[in-house]
Amino acid sequence: xxxxxxxxxxxxxxxxxxxxxxxxxxxxxxxxxxxxxxxxxxxxxxxxxxxxxxxxxxxxxxxxxxxxxxxxxxxxxxxxxxxxxxxxxxxxxxxxxxxxxxxxxxxxxxxxxxxxxxxxxxxxxxxxxxxxxxxxxxxxxxxxxxxxxxxxxxxxxxxxxxxxxxxxxxxxxxxxxxxxxxxxxxxxxxxxxxxxxxxxxxxxxxxxxxxxxxxxxxxxxxxxxxxxxxxxxxxxxxxxxxxxxxxxxxxxxxxxxxxxxxxxxxxxxxxxxxxxxxxxxxxxxxxxxxxxxxxxxxxxxxxxxxxxxxxxxxxxxxxxxxxxxxxxxxxxxxxxxxxxxxxxxxxxxxxxxxx
Numbered sequence: 001x002x003x004x005x006x007x008x009x010x011x012x013x014x015x016x017x018x019x020x021x022x023x024x025x026x027x028x029x030x031x032x033x034x035x036x037x038x039x040x041x042x043x044x045x046x047x048x049x050x051x052x053x054x055x056x057x058x059x060x061x062x063x064x065x066x067x068x069x070x071x072x073x074x075x076x077x078x079x080x081x082x083x084x085x086x087x088x089x090x091x092x093x094x095x096x097x098x099x100x101x102x103x104x105x106x107x108x109x110x111x112x113x114x115x116x117x118x119x120x121x122x123x124x125x126x127x128x129x130x131x132x133x134x135x136x137x138x139x140x141x142x143x144x145x146x147x148x149x150x151x152x153x154x155x156x157x158x159x160x161x162x163x164x165x166x167x168x169x170x171x172x173x174x175x176x177x178x179x180x181x182x183x184x185x186x187x188x189x190x191x192x193x194x195x196x197x198x199x200x201x202x203x204x205x206x207x208x209x210x211x212x213x214x215x216x217x218x219x220x221x222x223x224x225x226x227x228x229x230x231x232x233x234x235x236x237x238x239x240x241x242x243x244x245x246x247x248x249x250x251x252x253x254x255x256x257x258x259x260x261x262x263x264x265x266x267x268x269x270x271x272x273x274x275x276x277x278x279x280x281x282x283x284x285x286x287x288x289x290x291x292x293x294x295x296x297x298x299x300x301x302x303x304x305x306x307x308x309x310x311x312x313x314x315x316x317x318x319x320x321x322x323x324x325x326x327x328x329x330x331x332x333x334x335x336x337x338x339x340x341x342x343x344x345x346x347x348x349x350x351x352x353x354x355x
Contacts, residue, residue, distance in 0.1 A: 083111065134302070134303060138303040138318065139188065142184055143181070143184070146177045146180055146181050146184075147181075149173070149177050150174050150177050150178070153170040153171075153173045153174045153177075154170070154174065156170045157170040157171060157174075184319075187319040187320060187323060188319065190249070190319075190323050191302075191319055191322070191323055194323065194326045194327070194330075199246075199330075201243045201246060201330055201331075202243050202245075203241050203242060203243055203331075204241075204242070204243070204244070205239050205240075205241065205354040206239070206240050206241075206242045206244055206247065206354070207237065207238065207239055208238035208239070208240050208273055208280055208282070208351075209232050209237075209238050209273060211244065211247070211248075212230065212232075212251070212271055212273060212282070213230055215248060215251050215252070215255070216228050216230055216255075216269075216271055219255055219259075219269075223259060223267075225267060226259065226262070226267040226268070226269055227266070227267065227268045227269070228268075228269050228270075228271070229268070229269075229270045229271070230270075230271050230272075230273075231270065231271070231272045231273070232272070232273035232274070233274075236275065238273055238275060238280055239353060239354040240280040240351040240352065240353060240354055241331075241351065241352045241353065241354040241355070242331055242351050243331070246327045246330070246331075247327070247331070247351075249323070249324070249327060250324045250327050250328060250349065251282075251284070253320040253321065253323065253324045254284045254324065254347050255269060255284060256320070257320060257321070257347075258284065258286035258288060258345075261286075261288045261289060262286070262287075262288050263288060263289045264287055264288070266287070267286075267287070268286065268287045269284070269285070269286050270283075270284075270285040270286075271283070271284055271285075272285070275353065278352070278353050279333070279350045279351065279352065279353065280350065280351040280352070280353055281348065281349075281350050282348070282349055282350075282351070283346055283347070283348045284346070284347045284348075285344060285345070285346040285347075286344045286345055287343070287344040288344050288345060289341070289342065289344075290339045290340050290341040290342055290343055290344055290345055291337065291339040291341075291345055292341065296337060296339055299321050299337055300321050300322055300325045300335070300337075301322065302318065302319070302322045303318035303319065303322075304318050305318045324349075328349045328350075328351075331351050331352065332352050333349055333350040333351045333352065334349065334350055335347065335348065335349035335350075336348055336349075
């Protein structure tokens with residue numbers, strides 16, 4: 001029952017019930033106790049009893065009404081106010097308890113939903129703060145090591161007795177590390193744009209066969225010692241709805257990971273293209289060392305680097321795969337990894353077909 005109906009019934013009870021009781025008592029007194037032949041004193045006695053009875057009835061009904069209002073309205077409102085004050089003071093762990101199925105109960109539900117949203121926001125805020133600290137730590141660490149190396153090589157080149165070969169070697173090393181730094185800064189910039197929602201996507205029809213072959217041929221020119229293979233139906237068209245620039249970033253990240261962690265003399269990278277149930281599926285497979293089972297669930301986490309990865313001199317920044325995952329998700333697709341130690345890793349992602 002709503003509070004409005006309760007108050008209406010209570011008000012009616014305050015007026016009608018005392019009047020009915022009054023008429024009942026008055027009629028009883030008139031019929032059974034009042035002697036019409038008695039003197040005036042008896043009349044005064046009747047009137048006194050009449051007034052006292054009226055006051056007693058009013059007092060009883062008002063006491064009952066106050067008890068009803070206190071129990072059903074004031075007490076729940078006090079509890080709700082106390083809980084709201086606790087939330088405003090930052091104590092958002094205590095839930096709002098719904099006592100009645102009325103307007104106050106609905107208000108308590110609204111406050112509870114607000115409390116849950118605040119609790120979720122607090123968790124997100126704490127997680128964001130932790131990620132920010134982790135981000136700053138990893139950025140500092142990833143920048144410090146290349147910069148220290150560059151500084152050492154510059155000092156070698158600046159020595160008065162440095163030979164031409166030493167200078168050339170130092171400059172070459174500085175150049176290579178500057179490329180690493182450039183890639184790191186570019187990945188940090190990409191991550192920041194994605195995190196702030198400022199990375200623009202321009203979706204269009206992309207013919208995936210020619211798109212992937214062009215990327216693969218670019219790597220073949222630079223990595224002649226690696227065998228690249230491409231597998232797809234030569235007849236069937238593969239038209240995806242994608243942003244070519246962002247999709248190229250994903251492919252570059254995935255292929256670079258394959259090449260960076262190669263540990264075999266015969267290096268292979270296989271790219272497979274297929275379409276199933278209205279989705280374009282791309283697989284990138286290498287014959288590298290593979291990923292440990294304990295590390296596999298975490299490779300898409302920001303800045304995650306396994307101990308196995310750190311063994312390679314050209315270990316990644318831990319940004320490439322998280323960025324790739326975000327980009328694929330912006331394409332309304334998914335990305336996952338499958339790996340076997342000693343046999344290699346397969347990265348699979350999907351894209352929507354162009355309609």
